[in-house]
Amino acid sequence: xxxxxxxxxxxxxxxxxxxxxxxxxxxxxxxxxxxxxxxxxxxxxxxxxxxxxxxxxxxxxxxxxxxxxxxxxxxxxxxxxxxxxxxxxxxxxxxxxxxxxxxxxxxxxxxxxxxxxxxxxxxxxxxxxxxxxxxxxxxxxxxxxxxxxxxxxxxxxxxxxxxxxxxxxxxxxxxxxxxxxxxxxxxxxxxxxxxxxxxxxxxxxxxx
Numbered sequence: 001x002x003x004x005x006x007x008x009x010x011x012x013x014x015x016x017x018x019x020x021x022x023x024x025x026x027x028x029x030x031x032x033x034x035x036x037x038x039x040x041x042x043x044x045x046x047x048x049x050x051x052x053x054x055x056x057x058x059x060x061x062x063x064x065x066x067x068x069x070x071x072x073x074x075x076x077x078x079x080x081x082x083x084x085x086x087x088x089x090x091x092x093x094x095x096x097x098x099x100x101x102x103x104x105x106x107x108x109x110x111x112x113x114x115x116x117x118x119x120x121x122x123x124x125x126x127x128x129x130x131x132x133x134x135x136x137x138x139x140x141x142x143x144x145x146x147x148x149x150x151x152x153x154x155x156x157x158x159x160x161x162x163x164x165x166x167x168x169x170x171x172x173x174x175x176x177x178x179x180x181x182x183x184x185x186x187x188x189x190x191x192x193x194x195x196x197x198x199x200x201x202x203x204x205x206x207x208x
Contacts, residue, residue, distance in 0.1 A: 003206075004069060005153060007077040007176060008049065009061050014081050015052030018203070020045050042125070045080065045177055045205035050198045062201060063186060071184040075206045077129055077176035086114055086172045093172035095138035100171050103139075103163030110169055112155040127175045128155040128208070134174040139167050179203040 020043035027035045053059050069076055082089065086097035101110040112127040112135070135150045136143060137157060148159045155175075163169055182202035189198070 001073060003075040003153075003178065005077065006068075007079060008065060008179075008203075009058075010079055012049055012052035012058050012062060013047075013079050015054070016047045016049040016081075016203075017051045018045065018047030019080075019082065042207065043123075044207055045179070046182075047078065047080070047179070047203040048200055049203060050201040053198065053201075059188065059198065062198070063188070066181060066186055066201075069181060072181050075178050075180045078179040078203060080177050084176070085174050093134060093136060093174060095136035095143040095172050096141055096170045097172035098170060099168065100157065101163075101169045103165055103167035103169060105165040106162050108159045108162045110157050110159075112150075112157060112171055112173060112175070114175075126155065127173070129153075129176040129178050130155050131174040131176060136172045138170045139163060141168075141170070178206040178208075180206055 022043050023039040025037045025039055027037075029035065049062070053062060065076075085091065086093045098112070098114055100113055101107070112130055114125045114127055116123045116125065130150060130152050132152045135157070137148055138144060147161065148157055150157045157171065180203065182204040183200075186201065187199055
């Protein structure tokens with residue numbers, strides 16, 4: 001089992017269907033009231049990329065990618081076109097998009113995160129697969145063009161020198177979702193015009 005730092009074909013993922021799922025236990029009481037309990041602290045993304053296949057060549061690309069990952073065995077990167085930036089989908093990532101920490105004069109490593117806010121509620125998502133060349137960092141709103149590096153395999157930003165105490169550290173970036181195939185079988189159908197189709201190609205986010 002390994003993670004392959006390769007991205008699923010963008011032209012096919014653009015047509016995928018899916019998004020976040022959560023696991024909630026609901027118990028209905030005799031009175032008709034409910035008790036609800038969140039089994040998962042964090043959501044998990046699930047996709048079906050069969051909807052992105054439009055040509056026989058697309059089908060061939062998916063089969064080759066599936067074989068290269070040994071089915072469900074190895075993970076890979078996936079671009080969620082609906083949610084792949086530190087900013088809104090219509091925007092361009094800026095170095096002040098997301099707060100990733102506050103300097104204490106000693107800590108040099110900070111993890112990329114993205115916040116999802118609605119009303120008074122906020123959920124924090126850890127970003128583990130930033131896209132190389134897209135990460136930008138700022139101290140107190142001033143972009144830092146040097147003095148730091150980012151590990152695109154785990155989403156950790158490391159500074160050459162620890163940011164001073166009280167400095168607000170922010171970042172902007174694009175990112176991929178770490179996923180794996182959620183099937184070991186591709187059910188391919190060939191029609192009379194030799195165009196191929198697959199009923200379903202499920203992908204499941206890998207959480208570590």
